[in-house]
Amino acid sequence: MSELIQILLLGLALGGVFALMASGLTLVFGVMRIVNLAHPIFIIMAAFISYWAFTLYQIDPLLTIPVNMVVMFFVGIAVYKTVLARGVDKPGYVTITVLITFAVALTLDGLLGYFFSNNQRVASPAYATEAIFIGSFFIPKAQFYAAMVSLGLIGLVWAFLKFTRVGYAIRATTQNRSAAQLLGVNVGQISTFTFGLGIALAGASGALMSFLFSFFPAKHWEWIAILMSLIVLGGMGSLLGAVVGAFLLAVVSAYVSSFFGPTWSPITFYLALFLILLIRPEGLFGEKQEAL
């Protein structure tokens, strides 16, 4: 019994981080209907920033989060402006953008692999080997900090969406793009900003990834399937859905990992994805998707 609770704790800690990773993806999908297949390669890009900052200058990965977010925000805006901003209102935009982000992912994957090689890396700050004990249970410090930071950031994003004018406009655009435009929302600017914000969140998750998971450029294909399963479960475009999906699947995968071995834990996400598609394609919190 106590073992089961221990696994639950570890799963929940992981869920927080997954939620942050998926939040940018779901925001971008909500506002623009872009399935950003390049999202995880941006996370890995940011992980490299944190990794090198730590390895070369001993800067704590957690401290690189603001830098990562700013840098990746502008990277996101640059990518959006150059390859995604055109033809937003044309039919088939969804299909084309999936392919475009696929191509961006391939390009960055190859570039990162070429310059940094596909060796596994992980930053190891002091807290990576320590743990916090609660009674007879423990949580590794790294995962605990990462989960707290993630939840804090998601809270900030939620408050931003809820209480600021820009957040208002973003939610309006998510709900109904043309109606928002009619009511005077500058949909183009909002889209650009949201894409930047989404990639900035990828940047923050990258800092966490650098010391939580061993990473290498080509690993992002695994991550895209994992992150997509989270937001498909939660309902695509819903921030709350992404958080709930992340916690649910992270916990399940933690159990799978401890009972069947860590090799099989990614399978949880893939099978979950198929199951959701079979049973409830719109996810837990999503509205029924019309043909896109």
Next chain:
Amino acid sequence: MSTDNLTVAEIRGQRQVSVIEKKGGGKKELVIIGILLLALFVYPLLPVVTGSNHNYSLHLLLFAFLYIAMASSWNILGGYTGYLSLGHNVFFAVGGYVSGMLLASFGLSPFFTWPLAGIAALLVGFGFGFITLRIRRGPAFIISTIALLMLIRILFDNWEFIGGSNGISLPLIDLPVQLVKIPFYYALLILAVVTVYSSYWIKQSKIGLGLRAISQDEIKAESAGIPTSFYKILAFAISGLFVGIGGAFWGQYLTYMRPNIYLVILIAANLVLMSILGGRGTVAGPVLGAVILIIINEFFVSQFGGSELNIVGTGVIMLVVLLFFPLGIVGSLRQAGKLPKLLDWD
């Protein structure tokens, strides 16, 4: 989107016109294609007659045949309906491993077992299509194809019976070295011809009409009485079939099978790129795209070597095509009214 924004009725009209055109002109083009095919069929006899070694050119040609078949096959679903599969090499792996294991365990040659590889791929297509294709088009299908690829990769990497991640080595064909590629050459040439012809036949058939209607407006297609789910699943399975058969020959050709030969995303990416470069939804497009891309690829590999830069090249070319001529070569030329008859196979 697909080639152009035609209504179903217009597509029908256009189809009749193209049939009429074929009856009138187009003879010359058919003769040229026939001569080209004949040359390809005769070419391997050269080393047999002269005894010289043409293995490099044979390899390039049969590699091109394989990709022509696979890209045309991808196009049956991805091009005609607009449902993009980014994990299509799963079929390649399934076909390859079925025939490969039969060869390794019982010594049965892929030249006899390829139908089984095809059937296995077909079944995977039906099964997976049943799960993911009954809902209307959305990003979910695309994502689930990537997830399927990852899932199969983990399974194959950890399945000891089929060699796990180290793979399994396969016996060579018992032929002199300058002739050993020839059986594969013919098998893949025939596969390419059959696949391209099937792709043409499907496009002209009632199913093809339904598939193209789905790519335009799935809801309308459904209300017009087209069994959309069935057509989509069928198209997916058929587009897996030929890829699976290609995989069956590929294992013995390489003389070994490993998950990281079959199940890397670059293969799937190449199939997608070949189709959109040549022209998604056209019959000639994937063929043209495959040939161009293999030439570029060969140049890249000889100049720069590294597989990482190969990935960059694939990504950059894909970006350029998507941004500047999303209809592909054949589609753009047709839109401009400058498509040579030689490339108008629809």
